Amino acid sequence: MATTATVEMTAEPKYWHLRTVLLQAIDSEFAAGQTLPNERELSARFGVARATLRQALEQLELEGRLHRKRGAGTVVAGPRLEIAMSTHNEGWPGVDLGDRQLVDGTTAPVPARIAAQMGLRPRAMVHRVRRRQLSMRQTVGIECLYVPRAVVPRVPELLGDNRRAGLVLRHLRHHALEGMSRSVELGVAEAEEARLLERPPGSAVLVVTTAYAAQGRTAALVVATYRADTCRLAFGDEPVSVARSAS
Amino acid sequence: MATTATVEMTAEPKYWHLRTVLLQAIDSEFAAGQTLPNERELSARFGVARATLRQALEQLELEGRLHRKRGAGTVVAGPRLEIAMSTHNEGWPGVDLGDRQLVDGTTAPVPARIAAQMGLRPRAMVHRVRRRQLSMRQTVGIECLYVPRAVVPRVPELLGDNRRAGLVLRHLRHHALEGMSRSVELGVAEAEEARLLERPPGSAVLVVTTAYAAQGRTAALVVATYRADTCRLAFGDEPVSVARSAS
DNA sequence: TAGTGGTCTAGACCACGGT
DNA sequence: CCGTGGTCTAGACCACTAC
Numbered sequence: 001m002a003t004t005a006t007v008e009m010t011a012e013p014k015y016w017h018l019r020t021v022l023l024q025a026i027d028s029e030f031a032a033g034q035t036l037p038n039e040r041e042l043s044a045r046f047g048v049a050r051a052t053l054r055q056a057l058e059q060l061e062l063e064g065r066l067h068r069k070r071g072a073g074t075v076v077a078g079p080r081l082e083i084a085m086s087t088h089n090e091g092w093p094g095v096d097l098g099d100r101q102l103v104d105g106t107t108a109p110v111p112a113r114i115a116a117q118m119g120l121r122p123r124a125m126v127h128r129v130r131r132r133q134l135s136m137r138q139t140v141g142i143e144c145l146y147v148p149r150a151v152v153p154r155v156p157e158l159l160g161d162n163r164r165a166g167l168v169l170r171h172l173r174h175h176a177l178e179g180m181s182r183s184v185e186l187g188v189a190e191a192e193e194a195r196l197l198e199r200p201p202g203s204a205v206l207v208v209t210t211a212y213a214a215q216g217r218t219a220a221l222v223v224a225t226y227r228a229d230t231c232r233l234a235f236g237d238e239p240v241s242v243a244r245s246a247s
Numbered sequence: 248m249a250t251t252a253t254v255e256m257t258a259e260p261k262y263w264h265l266r267t268v269l270l271q272a273i274d275s276e277f278a279a280g281q282t283l284p285n286e287r288e289l290s291a292r293f294g295v296a297r298a299t300l301r302q303a304l305e306q307l308e309l310e311g312r313l314h315r316k317r318g319a320g321t322v323v324a325g326p327r328l329e330i331a332m333s334t335h336n337e338g339w340p341g342v343d344l345g346d347r348q349l350v351d352g353t354t355a356p357v358p359a360r361i362a363a364q365m366g367l368r369p370r371a372m373v374h375r376v377r378r379r380q381l382s383m384r385q386t387v388g389i390e391c392l393y394v395p396r397a398v399v400p401r402v403p404e405l406l407g408d409n410r411r412a413g414l415v416l417r418h419l420r421h422h423a424l425e426g427m428s429r430s431v432e433l434g435v436a437e438a439e440e441a442r443l444l445e446r447p448p449g450s451a452v453l454v455v456t457t458a459y460a461a462q463g464r465t466a467a468l469v470v471a472t473y474r475a476d477t478c479r480l481a482f483g484d485e486p487v488s489v490a491r492s493a494s
Numbered sequence: 495t496a497g498t499g500g501t502c503t504a505g506a507c508c509a510c511g512g513t
Numbered sequence: 514c515c516g517t518g519g520t521c522t523a524g525a526c527c528a529c530t531a532c
Contacts, residue, residue, distance in 0.1 A: 014502075320499075
């Protein structure tokens with residue numbers, strides 16, 4: 001970082017080489033939380049256009065190695081937060097150090113995507129309860145629980161209390177829960193979701209979809225969205241201690 | 248798509264609005280596999296610079312809705328492939344329609360990252376076996392198995408045969424397997440990995456790390472890397488049928 | 495070889511954060 | 514207010530694919 005290294009033209013693109021150089025720099029010369037020089041200075045120092053430098057920074061941000069904020073600056077990220085996705089508590093009842101806050105609860109016609117996944121009629125009514133998941137004092141994910149009104153007719157109880165959503169799932173589980181299936185995929189945060197996650201629209205998120213089956217139908221669906229840059233989802237069936245991620 | 252829609256300046260960035268417009272277009276007017284007009288034509292049609300249009304296309308590619316290939320064109324992607332991550336076969340023995348091919352096998356000093364995760368000395372020797380996972384006739388992920396030579400001294404057997412790696416794990420499982428822990432996080436494909444996945448460097452991948460514990464140590468580690476644009480990882484404990492992803 | 499997406503430049507202005 | 518990252522432009526050339 002101290003050197004005024006001119007990026008050599010090799011077979012690989014400049015921005016990719018630049019990423020490698022920056023990666024070595026933040027690994028060796030910067031600590032987590034430290035602020036990097038601004039983009040204009042960095043681009044000058046490496047002798048590239050600002051757009052090219054930004055391409056490298058965008059890569060590193062996608063990898064969760066940097067956090068950038070408009071008006072503030074670019075800081076080196078710490079190691080990813082480990083989010084427990086235990087089979088037993090389905091990620092809904094409270095867990096370890098991170099707690100959850102109720103965002104809102106509504107009852108409305110089911111969105112098209114959700115209807116397809118739950119096998120509901122297009123206009124069916126569903127309860128929706130959203131919760132914000134916190135870890136280390138920062139919002140790390142948004143959970144969204146869908147339950148058809150046909151399954152649980154009691155509406156207002158869902159809305160009022162933070163714990164009721166958990167009760168609903170526990171209720172379902174003891175009654176006729178035949179199984180659970182879960183998938184993980186990459187998505188991007190759109191408008192409101194992005195706002196709740198304190199990220200710009202288009203940010204990469206890990207989408208965990210959990211379907212609870214009862215009586216041959218999907219009785220509940222949880223769509224949890226986690227910041228891909230700061231989270232690692234832990235599915236350990238047993239808490240075998242693995243050393244924390246090597247940065 | 249037929250209209251020469253000028254993107255209006257609203258509160259949201261042009262590229263984001265453009266993404267929305269393109270998303271509606273490919274949902275309503277294009278089928279999977281169909282080729283879009285080229286970037287220069289699209290940018291002209293929407294009255295924006297090519298770089299701005301490309302920002303929108305990059306978003307859609309990250310979301311797995313488009314595939315772009317240099318020299319060829321931009322095509323509409325099909326629904327994501329569902330990759331089974333069953334607890335029982337650990338993703339290593341062969342499964343359903345997708346099979347696996349041996350890439351290579353080596354015995355070498357353990358990489359720093361892996362050493363940290365397995366709790367090995369820095370210079371310890373480990374066997375490494377890599378396999379390519381196929382689904383629907385395309386490479387969808389790379390699995391990389393690490394086993395310390397101290398645990399399994401038989402070297403050459405690992406290299407020769409595709410099935411031996413599975414045997415090693417099965418062997419470990421029946422002997423002293425105390426538990427398994429697994430995590431999922433976002434990563435990017437670097438040089439060789441990118442090549443094996445037939446993707447450019449920097450492409451988003453889902454990294455599944457599975458640690459097998461025996462006698463208080465990590466006896467084996469599997470790092471599986473899947474194309475984030477084309478894969479959805481299914482962790483269903485029981486195969487509850489969920490309707491395939493609503494595109 | 496023609497056409498595609500990929501890279502890169504050198505500017506400009508805007509929106510936000512902290513002072 | 515100033516400095517930051519975010520957006521956008523109008524070019525240019527390169528690397529690859531398909532024909």
